[in-house]
Amino acid sequence: MPTLFVLQNNALTKYGSRSPRPPILLVKHIRFAISVINEKHQIVACELTTPDVDNPTAVPELLDQIATPISTFMDDGAYNGEPVSQAVLGKHPDAQIIIPPRNTAVVSQAGNTQRDEHIQTIAKLGRMPWQKLTGYNTRNYAALAVQCYKHIFGNTLKARALPQQKTEACISSSVLNIMTMLGMPVSVKI
Template structure:
């Protein structure tokens, strides 16, 4: 996890290939000391479990920006109480994915990917150990 303003790595974890990103998220969030107001992540984090966890940890004002899949459907309560995800789905349907990325700031995620790419260049293409 990165602070996009400072470039500081605020949380990290080394997992085996069989551990998915959302599964590792609670342990990563335990490492974060300060407040979080924006969570940008890839589509692997899309869904209620991630949103609920982030809201529980950082409060209802946290902005969760993850791209919904192309076949995403609106929630059953969209007419009465649309979720942020519902708004993302509708915005993508109306304006397209690229416009949604620009409007939500999701394109900033590429800065995070660049920062991680730099770190991986420092540690090399593989970590080697006798056991996990």
């Protein structure tokens, strides 16, 4: 069954500010990129990178963690570019890529890419109608997953080295998935 792949990028601190470890270690933030599947709030991929690594370079590693075909890849404008599109379409050729182009974006010379269609639709209808038309607001599921992660596990990684931090984030994500499978609150507007 094809799935919606929503990517969210956020920062976790390497050590907490109240940590008994020496202050010299309180320097780095680690980028926490996760992807959430559909409306089930399930984290299906997790990758940690250091701040010196570009956001789009984490996409191939995240895509390698997905076993099911992706029908839609969605993210914010930081991932707007050819490398991300090529990585997604290389693994999932039928995927629809929904990444908002920058305000200054122009149509490519070929004029037939998904990005070009988004640019033309935004020029014709405006950004807000484009978001409604493409379902871009479902990206909030990934933001909610990051918020739940940070609320339950905190903003700080306990492990010292990056490989152990990756393991810590993956285990925490698995535990969060179990918790969300047990039940999510159903909110109704009154």
